[in-house]
Amino acid sequence: MASLMRAYNASLQRRPMLAQCATAAVLFGAGDVIAQQAVERRGREHDFARTARLTFYGGALFGPAMTKWYALLARLQFKSPARAVAARVGADQFVLTPAAVAFFFGSMTFLEGKGVQEAQERISAAYTPTLLRNWGVFIPTQVINFALVPNHLRFVVVSVVSLFWNTYLSVANAQTQALALEEGHAHAGIGAEIKEVVEDAKEAVAVE
Secondary structure (H helix, E strand, O other), X not given: OHHHHHHHHHHHHHOHHHHHHHHHHHHXXXXXXXXXXXXXXXXXXXXHHHHHHHHHHHHHHXXXXXXHHHHHHHHOOOOOHHHHHHHHHHHHHHHHHHHHHHHHHHHHHHHOOOOHHHHHHHHHHHHHHHHHHHHHHHHHHHHHHHHHOOHHHXXXXXXXXXXXXXXXXXXXXXXXXXXXXXXXXXXXHHHHHHHHHHHHHHHHHHHO
């Protein structure tokens, strides 16, 4: 195990983009597996396409963006360590995170083959509670991360915490998707009832 960790640490320093994207892909996928099996109790009805979407998002979208973001934050210079931590946490949580939350739900909607309207509805439904919970988890995490952890390991710290956060995101996304489907079915049912009433009225007028 120690040799494996040394090899992983070395890969983070030699090829940070590849290593961190692979880490994000594995942890997003694992978070969805935990969500489906431990939280939703799907068992053999596991949605592998959903796991694949989360894995793709982690490796191809989240991983590259966060690797570049942490590299940018590491290059910023401040007069004192306390100011550095405050500025980096502030930028991470109040500049990046609000956009990242919307990007996540929008990306999931598009990866499911849905359109802009569905993405807007999902973001509107899930955005605020997800953002508030994110701050509750990641503000203290990032204070510790930026204060104590070396630059090349900061993404890993966030990724490990994100294993549990990704479980929440997977469940939240699935619940929002299911709610949208229920509302769609309800609207379709109301539309059918209205159409039936109109047809009945037409028939009554014809009889008269």
